[in-house]
Amino acid sequence: MTLQLLEILKSKLALRRRLTVLPIAEKLRLLDELRERSQTIAASRAQPRPAAGK
Amino acid sequence: MKIKEVLGTINQMQADGIIDRYAIGGAVGATFYLEPIATLDVDIFVAFRPEPGKLLVSPQPLIDYLVARGCRMEGEYLIIADWPVQFLPPPTPLAEEALAEAVPFDVEGVPTQVFSAEHLACIALELGRPKDKARLLQFVEAGVLDPARLEAILARHHLSEKWQRFEEQFLRGEP
Numbered sequence: 001m002t003l004q005l006l007e008i009l010k011s012k013l014a015l016r017r018r019l020t021v022l023p024i025a026e027k028l029r030l031l032d033e034l035r036e037r038s039q040t041i042a043a044s045r046a047q048p049r050p051a052a053g054k
Numbered sequence: 055m056k057i058k059e060v061l062g063t064i065n066q067m068q069a070d071g072i073i074d075r076y077a078i079g080g081a082v083g084a085t086f087y088l089e090p091i092a093t094l095d096v097d098i099f100v101a102f103r104p105e106p107g108k109l110l111v112s113p114q115p116l117i118d119y120l121v122a123r124g125c126r127m128e129g130e131y132l133i134i135a136d137w138p139v140q141f142l143p144p145p146t147p148l149a150e151e152a153l154a155e156a157v158p159f160d161v162e163g164v165p166t167q168v169f170s171a172e173h174l175a176c177i178a179l180e181l182g183r184p185k186d187k188a189r190l191l192q193f194v195e196a197g198v199l200d201p202a203r204l205e206a207i208l209a210r211h212h213l214s215e216k217w218q219r220f221e222e223q224f225l226r227g228e229p
Contacts, residue, residue: 016089019089019090020087020088020089020196022090024086024159024160024161025055025058025161025162027085027086027089027090028055028057028058028082028085028090028161029055030090031057031082031085031090031091031092031093032055032056032057034090034092034093035092035093035094035137038092038094
């Protein structure tokens, strides 16, 4: 389990490094996408939950 | 790309004489040096132009200009190309220096100005909230800070001790 976790952390670090060296325009495009995702998540949170048992 | 539209609009504002120098700070500014950082708004630091005959600087001409071009106000934000944009005068001498020494970038043919990595790191240190410390760590880990330039800014703005505490807390044992 510990070894798996280390692999996951290594892979996350590698992804972050890949993202860091992307061209600026590509990173800004990703910002647009991240913001759209955040808005979608926020909107889904704002919707009232159906009452229990329905 | 919507954020490119934001940059184009700000450049046009500058060309039309609504603002003087500007620079991008905050998470969008940091994204020029780091991995993309999710954010909901764009922080633009600007030198506002004083209106003739007025001592106080007002953002009203800027608001009028953008509203006349189809942007709208939402709280303290102006919505440009769907992005909430906050126009801020530099609140500290450090931010003033960051604005004066902003770094030029080119985004697919659109020129823009961004706070330097060292200034963004020092501003994060100065603010000192948990998210700022996390960002400062990202700057250190990414290896994008020029040590001599960072040290000079820290010294000029009396942040050297704060940096030492940050180093002791987070970077002890780092290579």
